[in-house]
Amino acid sequence: MSDDIRRSRPGAIQDSGRDAIRYSRRGAIQLIGASALASLAGGIAPVARAGASPAASAAERLRALIEASEAAAQRLEPIPRNASARAPDDPAFVDPLSDAYFAALRSNVRRDWSALREIDRTALPAVDRLAYDVFRYRTVRQIERLRSGRWKVQRSVPLNASSGLHVQLADYVSGGGAPFATPADYEQGLQRLFGFSAYLGSTVSRLREGAGAGYLQPRLVVEHVLGQVDAFLGLPVERTPFYAALLRVPESIGAAERTRLEGAYREAISSSVLPAYARLRDYLRGTYLKRANEAPGRWALKDGDELYAAELQQHTTMLTTAAALHETGLAEVERYRSSMEAVRRDLAFGGDLAAFFEHVRSDPKFYFTRPEDLIARFEEIEGRIWKGIPRLFARSPRAPFEVRALPGVGGQRGTGYYRPGPPDGVAPGVLFFNMEMLGTRPIPTLETLTLHEGIPGHHFQNTLVLEDATLPSILRYGGLTAYVEGWGLYAESLGRDLGMFEDPWQWFGHLDMGMLRAVRLVVDTGLHAMQWSRQRAIDYMLANTSMAVRDVAVEIDRYISWPGQACAYKPGELKIRELRERAARRLGGRFDVREFHAQVLHTGALPLDVLEAKIDDWLAAAS
Numbered sequence: 001m002s003d004d005i006r007r008s009r010p011g012a013i014q015d016s017g018r019d020a021i022r023y024s025r026r027g028a029i030q031l032i033g034a035s036a037l038a039s040l041a042g043g044i045a046p047v048a049r050a051g052a053s054p055a056a057s058a059a060e061r062l063r064a065l066i067e068a069s070e071a072a073a074q075r076l077e078p079i080p081r082n083a084s085a086r087a088p089d090d091p092a093f094v095d096p097l098s099d100a101y102f103a104a105l106r107s108n109v110r111r112d113w114s115a116l117r118e119i120d121r122t123a124l125p126a127v128d129r130l131a132y133d134v135f136r137y138r139t140v141r142q143i144e145r146l147r148s149g150r151w152k153v154q155r156s157v158p159l160n161a162s163s164g165l166h167v168q169l170a171d172y173v174s175g176g177g178a179p180f181a182t183p184a185d186y187e188q189g190l191q192r193l194f195g196f197s198a199y200l201g202s203t204v205s206r207l208r209e210g211a212g213a214g215y216l217q218p219r220l221v222v223e224h225v226l227g228q229v230d231a232f233l234g235l236p237v238e239r240t241p242f243y244a245a246l247l248r249v250p251e252s253i254g255a256a257e258r259t260r261l262e263g264a265y266r267e268a269i270s271s272s273v274l275p276a277y278a279r280l281r282d283y284l285r286g287t288y289l290k291r292a293n294e295a296p297g298r299w300a301l302k303d304g305d306e307l308y309a310a311e312l313q314q315h316t317t318m319l320t321t322a323a324a325l326h327e328t329g330l331a332e333v334e335r336y337r338s339s340m341e342a343v344r345r346d347l348a349f350g351g352d353l354a355a356f357f358e359h360v361r362s363d364p365k366f367y368f369t370r371p372e373d374l375i376a377r378f379e380e381i382e383g384r385i386w387k388g389i390p391r392l393f394a395r396s397p398r399a400p401f402e403v404r405a406l407p408g409v410g411g412q413r414g415t416g417y418y419r420p421g422p423p424d425g426v427a428p429g430v431l432f433f434n435m436e437m438l439g440t441r442p443i444p445t446l447e448t449l450t451l452h453e454g455i456p457g458h459h460f461q462n463t464l465v466l467e468d469a470t471l472p473s474i475l476r477y478g479g480l481t482a483y484v485e486g487w488g489l490y491a492e493s494l495g496r497d498l499g500m501f502e503d504p505w506q507w508f509g510h511l512d513m514g515m516l517r518a519v520r521l522v523v524d525t526g527l528h529a530m531q532w533s534r535q536r537a538i539d540y541m542l543a544n545t546s547m548a549v550r551d552v553a554v555e556i557d558r559y560i561s562w563p564g565q566a567c568a569y570k571p572g573e574l575k576i577r578e579l580r581e582r583a584a585r586r587l588g589g590r591f592d593v594r595e596f597h598a599q600v601l602h603t604g605a606l607p608l609d610v611l612e613a614k615i616d617d618w619l620a621a622a623s
Contacts, residue, residue, distance in 0.1 A: 057123070058119050058123035062128055063131075063472055065115050065116065066135055069108065070473045073108065075091065076101060078094060078096055078169065078196075079172045091191075093191065093196055095202050097155055097199060097203060102152075109143060112139050116132075121133075130610065131471075133610045133613075137317075137607050145310075150306075150310055153303060156209055156213065157207075157216075157301065158203055159222060160562055161225050164561075165196075166203070166277075171432065174241035174245070174407040175407050178192070182252075183261070186249075186253075186265075189265075190261075193268045194268060196276075197275075197276040198276075200280050201279065201280075203280055204280055204283045207288055208287075211288065213302075217292055218292060220296055220557060220560055221561050222288060222289050224557060229284075232274070237274070238266075243265055243266070245265075246265050295533075297529070297563075299531055305529070308528045308564065312567055316564075316571050316572075317482045317568075318482070322529035323525070325521050325524075325567050326522055329525070332518035333544055336514055337353065337515075337544065340356075340515070341353060343507060343508045346504055354543065356546070358546075360508075360546035361547075361548050366442045366444065367443065368438050369438060371438065374403075374438060374446075377443070377446055378454075379403075381447050385451065385498050385500065386455065388497065388499050389455065389456060391594075392456070392593055392597060393460070393594055393597055394595070394598055395464060397425075397460060399420075399421055399463050401455060403431045403433055403454075404433070406432040406435065416433040417432055418432075418454070418459065420459070420466060421463070425467050429462060431453045437550075437554075439548070444512070447506050448495065448514075449513070452488040452489065452513070456491050457487065457488040458484070458487075460601060461487045461605075471604065475603050475605075478605045480607060481565055482572035483608065486568065486570075486572015486608075487576065489514070489517055490576045490577060492510060492514065508546075512546050515544055515545050517566075517570050517573070519540065520555075520559065520569065521566075523556065523559060524564065524566045534557075534560065571608070576600060580596055582615070583596050583615060583619055586622075590622070596615075600615075
């Protein structure tokens with residue numbers, strides 16, 4: 001890790017008086033002054049404490065504030081993190097591009113900041129101090145985003161071909177979390193579709209507004225979104241993801257009601273959703289595409305350098321630079337290449353590393369052709385992993401882990417993603433895998449993929465805190481990319497301790513996936529800060545991984561669509577690894593990796609600096 005990264009550790013935001021926020025735990029890295037806060041807050045008085053009396057303890061007041069804030073945030077989420085927590089009168093869908101959304105978000109942030117300043121952090125128990133730090137970190141980030149005008153800039157360039165709402169909503173309603181158990185659920189789902197149709201219209205409006213102000217997205221992103229929209233428009237109504245819930249109506253809903261709902265959904269999809277997609281398609285193809293940026297990176301966007309710097313800070317929870325991350329990536333690439341060369345020699349492969357990569361890309365023995373075979377392999381790997389879990393973890397989630405097919409327009413999507421279930425300990429966390437990419441996912445990578453996405457990666461990281469109702473909700477439902485993906489990448493490194501990687505090909509697959517995350521640092525910063533072309537990024541990834549050409553193109557296009565996100569994996573993993581090594585040195589023979597993992601996992605997603613402070617406090621108490 002470069003010195004620039006190692007030194008930059010914002011996150012646990014310290015009090016510096018009522019008139020300023022000091023944006024660093026160990027150094028005054030950024031200051032937001034009283035005048036900036038006043039302009040945002042507009043003189044609003046402290047918020048009522050959501051049921052907590054003036055005599056309530058600091059912890060009670062903080063938790064009441066967090067719960068009120070989380071409830072307000074839930075009302076603004078198009079895809080809620082916890083659908084069961086939504087109130088019956090909450091809107092079925094809120095358009096995140098609308099002026100009403102912006103006004104509500106700004107109002108929420110003002111109230112949160114005003115109320116938080118009335119709580120004495122030093123009077124809080126340890127867990128609540130962590131919740132305070134995360135809540136304050138999040139609030140300050142939102143203040144800065146709103147104050148700087150960055151939120152409105154991002155709203156004017158809303159297309160994201162990797163994880164945009166135009167595809168994520170389809171996943172959500174077709175099996176990715178939306179509840180469909182009662183007639184009321186189906187009625188809410190119907191209203192959600194109308195709201196989503198309005199959002200697609202807002203997308204056109206914001207793109208037009210952004211273009212008028214000189215903010216234009218890359219042509220490549222527009223072309224990919226067009227491909228996805230065309231895929232939806234090419235489906236019959238009953239085969240769209242938006243109708244999927246009607247194919248599994250519970251038996252508790254009577255035949256007459258079922259018939260009525262089926263007709264209502266057909267009408268909503270055919271008369272509202274699909275025409276909204278068509279209007280988006282027509283604007284993109286007929287107007288916007290002609291003006292879109294030819295260059296793929298943020299640097300080519302108006303104010304793009306400032307925006308990319310902020311996106312790197314957002315995803316890494318660190319004050320670092322594109323140059324520092326790029327250098328870290330280059331060093332990690334060389335480290336992985338050395339290990340890959342050792343595997344190549346162990347396997348007595350005659351060609352060089354480039355030939356070795358091509359062998360993995362092209363030999364059919366490395367790929368499944370049937371989804372059921374892939375899922376069976378995932379299940380077999382998971383069974384082996386569970387046997388070793390007690391050696392490394394004192395607690396495991398109650399909820400199971402499953403792999404399912406990605407439900408929507410897989411031919412236009414990436415490999416997939418993990419989504420946790422509700423906090424009931426029964427519904428599974430699910431890895432949605434793109435079954436249309438079987439020919440680009442080598443079998444030697446599947447052990448590592450299971451460790452990252454499932455056991456003990458994202459499934460542990462998400463579900464352990466979801467199932468702990470004693471935690472403040474901000475620790476149960478929060479998400480910070482560096483922590484989340486850093487843990488997933490760290491979890492991959494536990495494979496040998498869990499009985500994985502005994503076969504040299506599986507070990508190569510592990511190295512190949514680690515190499516991917518190192519390459520991401522290089523190509524993401526290359527694309528968005530150093531004016532790399534898309535082809536240069538593709539060539540660099542092909543030269544350093546065994547990924548298939550199509551898979552590489554999908555990856556690179558993901559980074560173009562979602563700047564900075566791919567840069568969070570490695571810094572998060574390196575920080576967790578650094579903290580483990582520190583704990584092992586300090587505790588010596590008393591070091592218990594299960595306790596270290598509990599310290600990292602059991603209070604949810606934290607900014608990296610807050611995590612480091614927590615581990616340091618734990619070590620100080622244990623000394």
